[in-house]
Amino acid sequence: MDVRIWTYLLVGITFALYIGIAIWSRAGSTKDFYVAGGGVSPLANGMATAADWMSAASFISMAGVISFSGYDGSVYLMGWTGGYVLLALLLAPYLRKFGKFTVPDFIGDRYYSNTARTVAILCALIVSFTYVAGQMRGVGIVFSRFLEVEIETGVVIGMIVVLFYAVLGGMKGITYTQVAQYCILIFAFMVPVIFLSIQATGSPIPQIGMGSSGSDGVYLLDKLDGLSRELGFSEYTSGSKSTLDVFFITAALMVGTAGLPHVIVRFFTVPKVKDARKSAGYALLFIAILYTTAPAISVFSRINLIETVSEKPYKSMPEWFSNWEKTGLLSFDDKNKDGKIQYLADVKKNELNVDKDIMVLANPEIASLPNWVIALVAAGGLAAALSTAAGLLLVISTSVAHDFVKKQLKPNISEKGELLTARISAIFAVVVAGYFGINPPGFVAATVALAFGLAAASFFPAIFLGIFYKKMNKQGAISGMVIGILLMLFYMMKFKLGTFDEQIPDQSEWWFGISPEGFGTVAMIVNFIVSIVICRFTQEPPKEVQNLVENIRVPSGVKEAHVH
Amino acid sequence: MENSQNQKQYWKENIRLLFILLSIWFLVSFGAGILWVEELNAIRLGGFKLGFWFAQQGSIYVFVILIFIYVKLMNKLDKKYGYDD
Numbered sequence: 001m002d003v004r005i006w007t008y009l010l011v012g013i014t015f016a017l018y019i020g021i022a023i024w025s026r027a028g029s030t031k032d033f034y035v036a037g038g039g040v041s042p043l044a045n046g047m048a049t050a051a052d053w054m055s056a057a058s059f060i061s062m063a064g065v066i067s068f069s070g071y072d073g074s075v076y077l078m079g080w081t082g083g084y085v086l087l088a089l090l091l092a093p094y095l096r097k098f099g100k101f102t103v104p105d106f107i108g109d110r111y112y113s114n115t116a117r118t119v120a121i122l123c124a125l126i127v128s129f130t131y132v133a134g135q136m137r138g139v140g141i142v143f144s145r146f147l148e149v150e151i152e153t154g155v156v157i158g159m160i161v162v163l164f165y166a167v168l169g170g171m172k173g174i175t176y177t178q179v180a181q182y183c184i185l186i187f188a189f190m191v192p193v194i195f196l197s198i199q200a201t202g203s204p205i206p207q208i209g210m211g212s213s214g215s216d217g218v219y220l221l222d223k224l225d226g227l228s229r230e231l232g233f234s235e236y237t238s239g240s241k242s243t244l245d246v247f248f249i250t251a252a253l254m255v256g257t258a259g260l261p262h263v264i265v266r267f268f269t270v271p272k273v274k275d276a277r278k279s280a281g282y283a284l285l286f287i288a289i290l291y292t293t294a295p296a297i298s299v300f301s302r303i304n305l306i307e308t309v310s311e312k313p314y315k316s317m318p319e320w321f322s323n324w325e326k327t328g329l330l331s332f333d334d335k336n337k338d339g340k341i342q343y344l345a346d347v348k349k350n351e352l353n354v355d356k357d358i359m360v361l362a363n364p365e366i367a368s369l370p371n372w373v374i375a376l377v378a379a380g381g382l383a384a385a386l387s388t389a390a391g392l393l394l395v396i397s398t399s400v401a402h403d404f405v406k407k408q409l410k411p412n413i414s415e416k417g418e419l420l421t422a423r424i425s426a427i428f429a430v431v432v433a434g435y436f437g438i439n440p441p442g443f444v445a446a447t448v449a450l451a452f453g454l455a456a457a458s459f460f461p462a463i464f465l466g467i468f469y470k471k472m473n474k475q476g477a478i479s480g481m482v483i484g485i486l487l488m489l490f491y492m493m494k495f496k497l498g499t500f501d502e503q504i505p506d507q508s509e510w511w512f513g514i515s516p517e518g519f520g521t522v523a524m525i526v527n528f529i530v531s532i533v534i535c536r537f538t539q540e541p542p543k544e545v546q547n548l549v550e551n552i553r554v555p556s557g558v559k560e561a562h563v564h
Numbered sequence: 565m566e567n568s569q570n571q572k573q574y575w576k577e578n579i580r581l582l583f584i585l586l587s588i589w590f591l592v593s594f595g596a597g598i599l600w601v602e603e604l605n606a607i608r609l610g611g612f613k614l615g616f617w618f619a620q621q622g623s624i625y626v627f628v629i630l631i632f633i634y635v636k637l638m639n640k641l642d643k644k645y646g647y648d649d
Binding site for chain 1: 589597598
C-alpha cells in the first residue's frame with residue numbers, strides 16, 4: 001500500500017479511537033470536568049502526564065535540535081526531565097493534599113486574597129496561550145506534510161477533534177485519550193529508531209547503540225566528533241554555549257517544568273498523596289523512554305546525513321533526498337558548480353540547508369523502512385500535538401470557569417451552570433488557539449520556549465514558599481509574582497522580539513551573558529528575593545492560613561478534591 | 565500537643581530527605597553534566613565521554629531512580645509517624 005493510504009488509515013483509526021474514548025468518558029460533573037473525578041490510577045495518570053507533557057516539539061523537533069547542537073542540546077534533555085524531580089519532591093504531594101482543582105485555587109486560598117488569585121489566573125493564561133498556539137501549528141504542519149492538505153485545513157481538523165473530546169469529556173476525557181496517545185506516540189517514536197540502531201551498530205537498544213561502534217570499529221560519537229571537526233562544526237560532544245548560559249537555561253527549563261499549570265493540575269486527579277508521588281515517578285519514567293532515545297536518534301541521523309551527502313554527487317542522492325527537497329525542508333544550492341554537495345559549517349561555502357525536523361520525520365525513509373512505519377510517525381506526531389493542546393485548553397477553560405467565574409464573579413452559580421461555562425470557555429479557547437495556529441503571530445515560535453521562563457518566574461516561587469515557608473504572606477507572594485513575570489516579559493521583549501530597539505539587540509548586550517531562554521532563572525531568583533523581603537516588612541498571615549500550611553504538610557486525611 | 569510534636573518531627577525528617585535527594589539531583593545534572601563536564605570527559609564509558617553521557621543519558625536515569633526512592637522512603641516515613649491511611 002502507498003504511504004498516503006497508510007497515513008489516512010492510521011490517522012483515521014487513531015482519531016476514531018480518541019473520539020470513542022471521549023464518548024465513553026463524558027464528564028457528568030464539574031469534578032469530572034476539572035480533575036477527572038479524582039479517581040485516576042497513578043499508572044494511568046503517569047501515562048497521561050507524559051503525553052500531556054511531550055508536545056509536537058518533543059516528538060518532531062527535539063532530536064533534530066540536538067543533532068545540530070550536540071552537547072548544547074543537553075539543556076533540553078536535563079531541563080525537561082529534571083523538573084519532574086522538583087515537581088515530585090517539592091510540589092505535587094502537597095498540592096494533592098490541598099485538594100482543590102487548580103493552581104490559582106491554591107494561590108488564592110494560601111494567600112487569602114482574590115488579588116493573588118487573579119494574578120495567578122493571568123499568569124496561567126499567559127503561559128498556556130503562548131504554549132497552545134504552537135501546538136495547533138504543530139498539528140497543522142504534521143497534516144500538511146503527511147496528508148498533503150493545507151496547513152489551515154490541518155489546523156481546523158485538529159481543532160474539531162480536540163474540541164470534541166475536550167469539551168465533552170473535560171479532564172476525564174482528556175486523561176483517557178492521553179493514555180492512548182502516549183502508547184501511540186511512544187510506539188511511533190521507538191520503531192524507526194530501533195531499526196536505525198540495529199543498522200548502525202547491531203544493538204537494538206538505541207541508548208546503548210549511541211555509545212557503541214559501527215562496522216568499522218570506530219565509536220559513533222568519536223566518528224561524529226571527527227566528521228564535525230573536518231566540516232568546521234564545533235565538536236559534537238563539547239558544544240559552543242558558555243557554561244554559565246547552559247547552567248541557567250537548564251535551571252529555567254527545570255523550574256519552569258515544575259511550575260507549568262497544565263502539568264501540576266494532573267496531580268489533582270489521583271486519589272491520594274501517595275498516588276501523587278508515585279504517579280510523578282511513572283510520568284518521568286515514561287518521559288525518560290523518549291528523552292533518552294532522542295539523543296541516540298540525533299547521533300544516528302547526523303552521521304547518516306553527513307555520510308550520505310558530504311562531497312557526494314547530487315545526482316547519486318537516494319530517493320528520500322528528492323522527496324524531502326519537494327517539501328522545502330532540504331535544499332541544495334551548488335555554489336561552486338562542481339555537482340557535488342558541500343555540507344560545511346562555513347555559511348558562504350555550505351550548499352545544503354537542512355531543517356531540523358527532518359531528523360525525525362525522514363528517519364523511516366532513510367532507514368528504508370516499510371510505508372506503514374512512515375504513517376505511524378505521522379500518527380505519533382499528531383498524538384503528541386493533540387494531547388498537549390488538550391491539556392492546555394483544559395487549564396484555560398478551568399481558569400475562566402472555576403477560578404474566575406465561580407470564585408469571583410458569580411459564587412452562587414449552579415453546578416450545571418459552572419459545567420456549561422467550562423464547556424463554553426473550552427470552545428472559546430480552542431477557537432482562539434486555532435486562530436493563532438492559522439495566523440501565527442511572529443512571536444509565537446519565539447515565545448513557546450519562553451513559556452518555561454514565565455512559569456519559573458511566576459508560579460514556582462509562590463507555590464514553593466506557600467508550602468515550605470509558613471510565614472509567607474500575600475503581600476510578598478503577590479509582589480514576587482508580579483515583578484517576576486514582568487521582568488521576564490521585559491527581557492523577552494527586549495532581547496527576543498526587539499520591542500524597545502530598532503532591531504533585536506546583539507548577544508553581547510545580554511545581562512551577565514544570559515540568553516532570554518535562561519533568564520527565567522534570574523527572574524525566579526528575583527521573585528524569591530522580592531517575596532521574602534516584602535514578607536519580612538509586612539503582616540504575618542492569619543492563623544487559619546498557617547494551620548492550612550501545617551495541614552498540607554501531612555499526607556494523611558486527604559479529602560477528595562471537593563466541590564464547593 | 566503530642567500530635568504537633570509528632571508532626572514537627574515528621575516534617576524535619578521529610579526536609580532532611582529532600583535535602584539529600586535534591587543534592588544528588590544537583591550533582592548529576594548541574595554538577596556532572598554542566599560544571600565538571602570537561603573534567604569528566606577525560607574519562608570514558610565505552611563509546612561515551614563520561615561528562616557527555618551524564619548530560620544526555622545518566623542524569624535522566626538518576627532522576628527516575630530518585631523519584632522512586634523518594635516514593636519508597638516517604639511511604640516508610642508516613643508509616644513510622646502514622647500518616648498512612
